Amino acid sequence: MRIRPQLKDLEEYKPGELIKGAIKLSSNENPLGTSEQVISEIIEGIESGELDLSLYPWSGNEAELKRAIAAYLEVEEDRIVIGAGIDGVLDTLVRIFMGEGDEAIIPIPTFSLYESLIKIAGGTPRYVKREKDFSISLDELISACNDRTRMIFLASPNNPTGNSIKEEDVRAIAAAVPETMVIIDEAYAEFAPSSFSLVRHLREEGDENMKANIVVLRTFSKAFALAGLRIGYAVVPKWLTGIYKRVAMPFSVNSIAIAAAIAALRDKEHLRNTVELVRKGREFLIEHLQPFFNVFPSDANFVLVDVSPAKSHAVYDALLREGIVVRDCSSFRGAGDSLIRITVGTEEQNMRVVNAMKHIHKLFKMQ
Ligand SMILES: Cc1ncc(COP(=O)(O)O)c(C=O)c1O
Structure with missing residues (x-):
């Protein structure tokens, strides 16, 4: 075959x-x-029938989760998309942007899933070696881009190196390659100083112009202790939410995960x-x-x-x-x-x- x-x-x-x-x-x-409060809310929800596992996940619960995430990050809720972990969100994003012959930039070492998803989509990963202190040379990164470069993957803090990228560097990259999506993977953001998060950038600058090309990924797997349930999300430019919904697998996030994420956001x-x-x-x-x-x-x-x-x-x-x-x-x-x-x-x-x-x-x- x-x-x-x-x-x-x-x-x-x-x-x-x-x-x-x-x-x-x-x-x-x-x-x-996992928070005990989250566990008991889930058990009570199932026992009372409010969380009915015989039904497909309900869009009302998804909307409630987006409202809770929007309040947590102080961004507009129509900029939030969710998926089965950051992995699931990435899968959808790569399917939106990458096809045969396209390229993506990955500063290495980093999280290995980026490279697999690009290859599965038929694209070619271009690797840029990080410096000795694991920072990224902007010149090298930008000169590795060409007119086939569709995505750049920047984990911040980066796995496995632990360092973050500066906000001004991300702005410089996004401005230098306006036709390329810059994906900032903030799986570990809660453990870094809050000023390091790029969400602030999205909040301040908005995306009235259709050119906004930065996406910030977040997850419930790490600081919220729900890795086993597979739920993550992204703050995206508004123009991207419609296509994201059309490309994402329907019901890829299950109803227990949605309810647990809402409860986890409550357990400050x-x-x-x-x-x-x-x-x-x-x-x-x-x-x-x-x-x-x-x-x-x-x-x-x-x-x-x-x-x-x-x-x-x-x-x-x-x-x-x-x-x-x-x-x-x-x-x-x-x-x-x-x-x-x-x-x-x-x-x-x-x-x-x-x-x-x-x-x-x-x-x-x-x-
Ligand atoms: C940088 C980075 N992004 C994403 C993930 C996966 O996150 P999730 O569990 O939300 O799929 C990991 C997991 O280790 C990671 O290190």
Whole structure:
């Protein structure tokens, strides 16, 4: 049977591993777990029949979620679109903008799904290597664009490097390539200073002119602890919402996910506790690992550690023997073979990571 030739060397997405009995710090999930308030609201909703799982998701609930997101971000609700996680939103956006022969720019290392979606659409990813501190050279990025470039993917904070892109840089890029959609993936925005988010830019500038070409992606998977339910959203220029609705799979976001997201936005305390725990834990990990390894600054809920001269796979294995699963970053294009990414955990988990990493430092006789 013939499959499309451009799919032949597509790599399978490699998620962070879950190993029974070990602490999972491999997928940047929420160390507090899902809010109890959210769980009880869902259970009550199902038991009372208000959340009727025999029915297709109701557009009224989706509208309520968009209103709640709009209030959370202080943007107009007719600029919000939702999907099955950022992954689902990206899938729809790529289907809108990319086709055979089109190109997209990806500064690497970064989240690997961008590249897969571009290839599936029949497009060609063009990679721009980040600088040593993982910042992006605007000159290099802009000169990599041509008249076939349809999209640019900028994660901010970036996975796995943890750094953010400056608002003025995004504005400069969007202005330099007005025919190209600039996608800002803010999956980890809640853990960064709030002024770093590009949502402010969209709020201030509006998009009265039809040229607006910036999209900001957000998710309920990280700070809102709903990764298992698959729900995310984007703030888009108004001109894009109509086509988004026509291209997106109907009912791609299920009714439990919609109800849980509304409840999660209401539980401000859980969000505050999560952000506080992550920011403290991040400082703790950086402070205690830095004397032994090169640890990069992070605006996200993980830290990136250079374990050279050891190899990342060897340190991954050694941590696993200590009951801790992290992410070996050698599967990220352009990341080399000495980087590991550690999700910020609970205080106790972070302490275990520090002790294990000190042990590994000795074991590998690093200087
Ligand atoms: C940069 C980035 N974007 C998107 C995602 C996926 O988000 P979601 O769970 O909303 O699909 C991840 C997950 O790790 C990520 O790191």
